[in-house]
Amino acid sequence: xxxxQIITCLLVPGGLVFPLALALWHLTPRPELLQSFLSLxxxxxxxxxxxxxxxxxxxxxxxxxxxxTLTQASVINLLPRSxxxxxxxxxxxxxxxxxxxxxFVSERNFISITxxxxxxxxxxxxxxxxxxYHFYAEQSxxxxxxxxxxxxxxxxxTSLVPLTPLATIAFAVTFLAIFIxxxxxxxxERGAQLWMVIGxxxxxxxxxxxxxxxxATAALILIVALLExxxxxxxRDELTGLGSRRALNEYLQRLSGTYTLAMVDIxxxxxxxxxxxxxxxxxxLKMVASCLAKxxxxxxxxxxxxxxxxxxxxxxxxxxxxxxxxxxRLSIAQSSFALRGKGRPKKKPxxxxxxxxxxxxxxxxxxxxxxxxxxxxxxxxxxxxQADTALYKAKHGGRNQIC
Numbered sequence: 001x002x003x004x005q006i007i008t009c010l011l012v013p014g015g016l017v018f019p020l021a022l023a024l025w026h027l028t029p030r031p032e033l034l035q036s037f038l039s040l041x042x043x044x045x046x047x048x049x050x051x052x053x054x055x056x057x058x059x060x061x062x063x064x065x066x067x068x069t070l071t072q073a074s075v076i077n078l079l080p081r082s083x084x085x086x087x088x089x090x091x092x093x094x095x096x097x098x099x100x101x102x103x104f105v106s107e108r109n110f111i112s113i114t115x116x117x118x119x120x121x122x123x124x125x126x127x128x129x130x131x132x133y134h135f136y137a138e139q140s141x142x143x144x145x146x147x148x149x150x151x152x153x154x155x156x157x158t159s160l161v162p163l164t165p166l167a168t169i170a171f172a173v174t175f176l177a178i179f180i181x182x183x184x185x186x187x188x189e190r191g192a193q194l195w196m197v198i199g200x201x202x203x204x205x206x207x208x209x210x211x212x213x214x215x216a217t218a219a220l221i222l223i224v225a226l227l228e229x230x231x232x233x234x235x236r237d238e239l240t241g242l243g244s245r246r247a248l249n250e251y252l253q254r255l256s257g258t259y260t261l262a263m264v265d266i267x268x269x270x271x272x273x274x275x276x277x278x279x280x281x282x283x284x285l286k287m288v289a290s291c292l293a294k295x296x297x298x299x300x301x302x303x304x305x306x307x308x309x310x311x312x313x314x315x316x317x318x319x320x321x322x323x324x325x326x327x328x329r330l331s332i333a334q335s336s337f338a339l340r341g342k343g344r345p346k347k348k349p350x351x352x353x354x355x356x357x358x359x360x361x362x363x364x365x366x367x368x369x370x371x372x373x374x375x376x377x378x379x380x381x382x383x384x385x386q387a388d389t390a391l392y393k394a395k396h397g398g399r400n401q402i403c
Contacts, residue, residue, distance in 0.1 A: 009186045013224035014195025021217040025210075040208070042216030049223045056230060059108050059115045061222055067122070068200065071095055086133045089146045092167035092204045094125060099200065100174040103193045104181075116331075123261055124221070160216050161205050171201050188232075192225030237303040239282060240289035248302040248310055252380035259373045260313040260321040262299075263387040264292065267365045267399040268306035276362070284364055287337045297324035310384075319374040325368055325402055333400055334360040365400035367391060 046069050055060035069075060071091050074082050107112040132140040145164040163171070175197050182190045199218030235247040243251070252261075266272075266288055273281040285307065286348045292301035292309055297320070299311045311328075313321040337361045369391025373383045394403040 006183060006186045009182060009188050009191035010194070012188060012191070013228060014192050014198075014221045017196050017221050017224055018199065021213075021220060025213040025217075031199075041211045042219075045220050045223065047215045049067075049219050051195060052223060052226060054110060057109050058226060059110045059112070059118075060105060061226055062110060063115070063118055063122075064099070064102055064196070064222060065219055067095070067098055068219055070122070072215060073211060082196050083130070083133055086137060086141075087129055089141060090129055090132070091391070092163050093144055093170055094129075095200060096167070096170040096174040096197070097202065098122075098125075099193075099197055100177055103174075103178055103190075110389065157365055161207060163205060166203070171197065171204075175201075188225050188229055192221050195221045237289075238267060240286055240303050242289050242293060242309070243300070243302040245302065245304055248304065248312070249380070251300065251302070251312065252383075255312070255314055255373075255380075256376070258315060258317055260316050260318050261326055261371055261373065261383050262311040262313075262321070263304065263369045263388050263391040264309040264311060265391055265395065266307040267367055267395070272362070272364075276339070280362075283339060284337065284362065287365065288332060288364060290333070291328065291332050295324055295328050299324060311385075317374075318370055322370060322402060325370065329366060329368060329400070329402060333363075333365045336363055345380060367394040367399045368402040369394055369400060 039325070046065055049065045050062060053059070053065060073088060076087050076091070078084075079087065102118075105118070106114075122377045144166050175194065178190060178194050178197060182194060196218040199214050199221065203214035203218070206214055234240070235250075236246055237244045266284065269281065274282055287299070289303065289309065292311060295301060295311055297313055298316065299313050299321070302310045302312070304310045311325070313324070339362055369389065371383050371386035371390060373380070390403040394401050397403065
């Protein structure tokens with residue numbers, strides 16, 4: 001379990017957005033312009049989220065935002081009064097169930113049979129609520145344990161609406177299921193979903209604008225998580241966790257003055273793939289990448305493509321960077337990488353008796369080509385080309401060396 005990753009997923013974005021949004025909603029005294037803006041902001045957030053979900057083809061985000069919008073009291077109150085009151089009594093039970101369902105369904109394109117089927121599920125639930133209201137209203141309210149309350153006696157800024165025991169249990173189960181999944185496989189999206197459940201819960205026990213603000217906060221967390229995840233997909237290599245080639249290009253554009261660039265290539269990597277298969281090849285890439293990520297001297301590692309990596313030492317000349325690269329080369333050459341076989345457990349056995357067989361190991365070396373940027377007229381592409389030329393010399397000079 002990666003505790004640092006779990007904490008990061010809890011903090012970004014939900015742990016940061018939620019308290020900031022609440023502080024904004026409860027800011028007093030409010031300037032008149034801000035007051036007018038805040039009254040429209042929840043609807044703006046929901047609208048932006050729907051557009052982004054459509055643009056990024058995230059049907060799950062679209063369905064979640066659609067669900068949050070349709071279950072708002074302002075929308076429900078458009079129905080006939082008695083039906084609206086009945087719906088508002090049933091929604092706190094149905095809402096967490098749907099949140100749990102949508103949190104674990106697979107992502108699909110918005111225009112697909114699967115997404116249409118999910119929309120039909122919403123429609124069926126609406127039909128069941130209508131049917132229960134017309135034929136089994138009293139029995140339904142008795143089953144869910146609903147007790148009517150007088151809204152006139154409640155202060156819309158300080159009072160809380162009590163939820164039925166079944167609705168409270170449904171929210172608790174949804175929260176625990178997502179939280180346990182986050183501990184098992186921490187992702188930013190899962191962390192956002194956890195904060196979404198918290199926001200929706202507070203929305204259900206609040207009144208008026210307060211409820212709408214909590215819903216908007218939950219939607220905003222989902223939107224920020226989408227943007228952050230999309231950014232990570234574009235600028236971070238999924239296999240190794242290092243910055244991608246696009247990230248390298250943007251990083252180099254921001255640099256000025258002196259820097260050193262090293263191109264790193266895994267020796268005989270094609271032979272590794274041909275001999276052991278691409279799964280083992282991926283393991284080798286990840287293990288070498290983990291070594292490159294720990295390079296000293298302020299070096300920043302990126303995956304350039306295939307078995308090639310790039311390390312950039314910002315503000316350092318070649319003579320100051322090469323010793324750190326030599327240390328890196330030696331550490332990789334002197335290491336024996338244990339390969340994970342099909343029968344090898346994911347976690348290290350606690351006792352020797354649990355180890356079935358000695359793990360297969362593989363020695364790996366790298367060749368490194370180094371070039372420096374000293375002239376402002378010299379472009380980043382020229383530096384990369386020079387480092388590539390030096391890498392070519394290192395590989396044809398016997399490999400496992402720096403040129």
